[in-house]
Amino acid sequence: xxxxxxxxxxxxxxxxxxxxxxxxxxxxxxxxxxxxxxxxxxxxxxxxxxxxxxxxxxxxxxxxxxxxxxxxxxxxxxxxxxxxxxxxxxxxxxxxxxxxxxxxxxxxxxxxxxxxxxxxxxxxxxxxxxxxxxxxxxxxxxxxxxxxxxxxxxxxxxxxxxxxxxxxxxxxxxxxxxxxxxxxxxxxxxxxxxxxxxxxxxxxxxxxxxxxxxxxxxxxxxxxxxxxxxxxxxxxxxxxxxxxxxxxxxxxxxxxxxxxxxxxxxxxxxxxxxxxxxxxxxxxxxxxxxxxxxxxxxxxxxxxxxxxxxxxxxxxxxxxxxxxxxxxxxxxxxxxxxxxxxxxxxxxxxxxxxxxxxxxxxxxxxxxxxxxxxxxxxxxxxxxx
Amino acid sequence: xxxxxxxxxxxxxxxxxxxxxxxxxxxxxxxxxxxxxxxxxxxxxxxxxxxxxxxxxxxxxxxxxxxxxxxxxxxxxxxxxxxxxxxxxxxxxxxxxxxxxxxxxxxxxxxxxxxxxxxxxxxxxxxxxxxxxxxxxxxxxxxxxxxxxxxxxxxxxxxxxxxxxxxxxxxxxxxxxxxxxxxxxxxxxxxxxxxxxxxxxxxxxxxxxxxxxxxxxxxxxxxxxxxxxxxxxxxxxxxxxxxxxxxxxxxxxxxxxxxxxxxxxxxxxxx
Numbered sequence: 017x018x019x020x021x022x023x024x025x026x027x028x029x030x031x032x033x034x035x036x037x038x039x040x041x042x043x044x045x046x047x048x049x050x051x052x053x054x055x056x057x058x059x060x061x062x063x064x065x066x067x068x069x070x071x072x073x074x075x076x077x078x079x080x081x082x083x084x085x086x087x088x089x090x091x092x093x094x095x096x097x098x099x100x101x102x103x104x105x106x107x108x109x110x111x112x113x114x115x116x117x118x119x120x121x122x123x124x125x126x127x128x129x130x131x132x133x134x135x136x137x138x139x140x141x142x143x144x145x146x147x148x149x150x151x152x153x154x155x156x157x158x159x160x161x162x163x164x165x166x167x168x169x170x171x172x173x174x175x176x177x178x179x180x181x182x183x184x185x186x187x188x189x190x191x192x193x194x195x196x197x198x199x200x201x202x203x204x205x206x207x208x209x210x211x212x213x214x215x216x217x218x219x220x221x222x223x224x225x226x227x228x229x230x231x232x233x234x235x236x237x238x239x240x241x242x243x244x245x246x247x248x249x250x251x252x253x254x255x256x257x258x259x260x261x262x263x264x265x266x267x268x269x270x271x272x273x274x275x276x277x278x279x280x281x282x283x284x285x286x287x288x289x290x291x292x293x294x295x296x297x298x299x300x301x302x303x304x305x306x307x308x309x310x311x312x313x314x315x316x317x318x319x320x321x322x323x324x325x326x327x328x329x330x331x332x333x334x335x336x337x338x339x340x341x342x343x344x345x346x347x348x349x350x351x352x353x354x355x356x357x358x359x360x361x362x363x364x365x366x367x368x369x370x371x372x373x374x375x376x377x378x379x380x381x382x383x384x385x386x387x388x389x390x391x392x393x394x395x396x397x398x399x400x401x
Numbered sequence: 402x403x404x405x406x407x408x409x410x411x412x413x414x415x416x417x418x419x420x421x422x423x424x425x426x427x428x429x430x431x432x433x434x435x436x437x438x439x440x441x442x443x444x445x446x447x448x449x450x451x452x453x454x455x456x457x458x459x460x461x462x463x464x465x466x467x468x469x470x471x472x473x474x475x476x477x478x479x480x481x482x483x484x485x486x487x488x489x490x491x492x493x494x495x496x497x498x499x500x501x502x503x504x505x506x507x508x509x510x511x512x513x514x515x516x517x518x519x520x521x522x523x524x525x526x527x528x529x530x531x532x533x534x535x536x537x538x539x540x541x542x543x544x545x546x547x548x549x550x551x552x553x554x555x556x557x558x559x560x561x562x563x564x565x566x567x568x569x570x571x572x573x574x575x576x577x578x579x580x581x582x583x584x585x586x587x588x589x590x591x592x593x594x595x596x597x598x599x600x601x602x603x604x605x606x607x608x609x610x611x612x613x614x615x616x617x618x619x620x621x622x623x624x625x626x627x628x629x630x631x632x633x634x635x636x637x638x639x640x641x642x643x644x645x646x647x648x649x650x651x652x653x654x655x656x657x658x659x660x661x662x663x664x665x666x667x668x669x670x671x672x
Contacts, residue, residue, distance in 0.1 A: 091454070093519065
């Protein structure tokens with residue numbers, strides 16, 4: 017026997033215990049139910065995940081950890097599979113993988129729990145705790161959304177972002193929103209609906225344990241005005257015009273991705289006849305202003321005629337503006353784009369037409385004298401003149 | 402050359418149909434088959450509120466699927482459902498409360514289904530052509546951990562059953578109900594068993610050890626079946642008509658077909 021072989025044999029005797037001699041045990045966790053761990057295998061880890069501080073524990077001589085992808089549900093056989101890694105602090109290059117089977121008894125929320133572990137190396141046993149995900153018998157509702165009692169308001173001809181408040185129902189486990197999409201019950205009402213993170217396109221984000229977020233997630237709505245107008249006009253007794261189903265894909269440690277659908281009710285505002293009423297009232301206000309400033313000397317008959325003209329012109333402009341927007345044009349005043357489907361514009365149109373009562377009267381007269389109104393109605397036109 | 406097909410779901414359990422095609426079970430999304438032309442066709446589109454834990458072909462394009470629906474109250478609805486060729490549920494056999502059906506296998510000659518119960522560790526027998534049949538207990542194994550996969554060894558008139566928790570393989574005589582522990586040391590986590598009675602071979606998927614074991618059905622001596630691919634979490638097995646082996650890998654979400662002579666990869670089916 018050569019000298020080198022003898023040296024090698026002696027060296028082998030002095031080597032630290034190999035991977036197979038090392039053992040790791042996890043204690044059961046008691047919550048509202050119970051979660052048991054059964055150790056299945058131990059082998060040398062060929063490509064262990066990097067050590068991390070979140071899913072780890074340390075004893076005097078050993079580090080124990082798990083990667084975020086090292087736990088998975090096995091629905092076929094009703095258990096969870098775990099891989100945990102152990103390394104000696106003295107020789108960190110040598111890592112042992114321990115496979116565990118986790119089973120839940122009783123219903124409780126999925127959660128992060130402090131699990132007591134024992135590293136056993138021959139006569140040496142060291143104990144500490146590691147934070148691990150444990151899982152209830154029944155997968156929970158992960159994410160919920162508290163929707164307002166009344167439908168969300170959306171303007172008929174203006175883009176609008178509707179916030180989607182969400183809450184992580186798991187009080188002790190974070191959830192990642194990995195995907196989001198939105199679909200309307202009536203696709204004809206909208207241009208393509210986008211789900212956004214604030215003003216940016218959607219990107220996956222983390223919702224911490226039990227956290228609520230009312231501002232990050234939004235759906236960007238851009239109505240097709242003509243369809244929206246028709247729907248809003250004939251809403252009937254319903255308290256909403258459409259339901260947009262926002263589907264979030266949620267992922268928690270160990271569980272498969274799960275879709276959560278949030279129905280978001282929307283209604284177009286204001287109701288179109290209301291706009292005409294506001295225009296009507298605006299015209300009266302404008303007429304009153306005109307009375308104060310200029311029309312004091314007119315007879316009441318003339319004053320009422322001016323009022324009637326103001327109201328008629330205001331309604332004409334409002335309806336004309338609506339028709340323009342429905343026809344995909346814009347209503348502009350002094351380079352400002354006005355949305356005739358919003359109440360301030362409707363009120364402004366009314367007030368301006370009311371103030372310009374004389375002009376409104378003249379405008380109506382000129383319209384009534386147009387050739388088109390003379391055909392078959394000349395006598396009436398003369399009377400008006 | 403490797404043929405790669407596209408899947409839309411996560412295959413878990415596998416079985417080879419009488420037609421020779423591969424059928425794949427997704428616990429939530431239903432059953433799909435991989436045709437010889439490599440096209441994936443959905444045979445059952447989802448299980449609704451139920452999830453599945455095992456399936457078997459009845460023989461004429463119909464399937465038996467073990468299903469469960471869990472509730473927060475810890476109550477569970479367990480049933481064996483029969484799906485016809487159009488993918489609709491045609492009959493069901495509800496298991497009394499307290500159990501949980503796991504593996505299933507069908508004896509095509511006697512038209513009998515055998516199921517394992519992972520809660521009570523019982524093995525049941527059911528006449529599949531009788532919609533009013535009740536579960537008859539073949540045997541109970543109170544000392545077992547959690548019974549899971551089940552396979553049929555017709556020539557030896559026995560059922561091969563895996564204990565997923567204790568890591569044991571037992572056989573149960575179909576006639577004498579005799580229980581024999583075939584292995585309690587080699588396999589750590591037997592999640593699938595495929596018996597190739599034609600070639601007197603057996604394959605066992607050992608999920609936590611990330612490997613397949615193979616052995617001789619008559620002598621029962623297991624040894625590692627080394628395959629060309631590194632497995633992440635083998636969960637389903639099926640013997641192809643040509644004797645090659647289908648393996649579903651839950652971690653990689655892939656189904657492989659291996660040559661059983663040398664472990665060479667013959668086909669990959671990817672999601």
